[in-house]
Amino acid sequence: MESTEHSGRQQTATERRRRELLEAAERIVLRDGPDASMNAIAAEAGITKPILYRHFGDKGGLYRALAVRHTDALLANLATALDAPVLRRDRVEATLDAYLLAIEARPQVYRFLMHPSDEDNAPESGFDVGRHSAPLLRRLGEELAKVITDRLDLGPGGELTARVWGHGIVGMMHGAGDWWLRERPCSREQLVTQLADLLWGQLAAVEDRVGGPGF
Amino acid sequence: MESTEHSGRQQTATERRRRELLEAAERIVLRDGPDASMNAIAAEAGITKPILYRHFGDKGGLYRALAVRHTDALLANLATALDAPVLRRDRVEATLDAYLLAIEARPQVYRFLMHPSDEDNAPESGFDVGRHSAPLLRRLGEELAKVITDRLDLGPGGELTARVWGHGIVGMMHGAGDWWLRERPCSREQLVTQLADLLWGQLAAVEDRVGGPGF
């Protein structure tokens, strides 16, 4: 079969198409929020639904493709913040800040990413839709756990500790970030400082209240 | 109008009915997960859809009613754990344990509660569907912030700090709990200990790794 070059060209062509479709989808999600309909996305791309389904299988597939894109970008950002050769406290603050900056810049995308609507990912989907299809928060947690394992000396059983901390810290970022994004009770810098203080044991260090209004 | 007694009896009757409907809804949600349909719930209750809509307005209303129930129960549990007259570290561990025990006992309900599907709550819905309709995590965060403010002496600006920490800690519980519930990488006691260690500043206290495989 001498169609290798042919199929190669086809490959790049379909991949270009795929990217175009994803960009259209992103525009619509950015406009309509997490419940953007397939019809709307297809219309934005100038085509009709069945093509979307040929490319992505189902709505979850399209969602996963979009999520992988942004998750990869966000992870790259966080990785550079996490690798900076500065004090540990500064690294933590830089990482928190990078995350908050990202969700602040594109709240719609962020909300879309955080609502995976679960549904197990089929073990395979014919294509390599990407092995990274795990929801964003789990990927973040695992990556952070890896960094913690690499950087800190946690002694025996340290891997488990690192994973617990990784997912715990990511959950903290997510929870606090979600609340902050809605209520905007303070500046980003303040939030970062307070969260880093929390991680630095201030909850344990601060004094009990002595003469409360209670009695 | 002398129908006060009458309307009073009606009141209790409709409230009893409401409770029955909520119990049926709970059974279905427990069985079908977060995407239980109104038809299925109505069928389980032995009636048809419009009655559900007369009682709860829309699906969000029914969801909110269910959520308020469980949120109240969970909050009561956590409050007792949070009020125990023991060391602060023990209180924190007891609270984490209470939360994890709850989500371990009823994972389906837990997943249902955590997926609010957002959508602003209408400012009012005629009835007092309950002012507590804020999603579970936000309520938990605010309650925890209250306790922190009451118990700890955070100095000036302490209210903001307490709220940041409240939402951050709740997010940490949620994130770590979600991961733990899926992968079950360790016992509940271990998880509680590791998370408490994290909150107690171990992340800052532990040593840098000196001779890693990287170099």
Next chain:
DNA sequence: TTACTGTTGTTACTAGCGGTAACCCGCAGT
């Protein structure tokens, strides 16, 4: 020229969802 094959796209449909309008029945009060 003719016929086969594959890709790209369409129209037109199904099944099921949340939600609602209109009607039905039994039971209070006058």
Next chain:
DNA sequence: ACTGCGGGTTACCGCTAGTAACAACAGTAA
């Protein structure tokens, strides 16, 4: 007997995700 009225039903609307079937055009072979 007639009138309300609350609990209940049937039958529908508009919308969604997802699919089947067909149409048009490429390239390739006989």
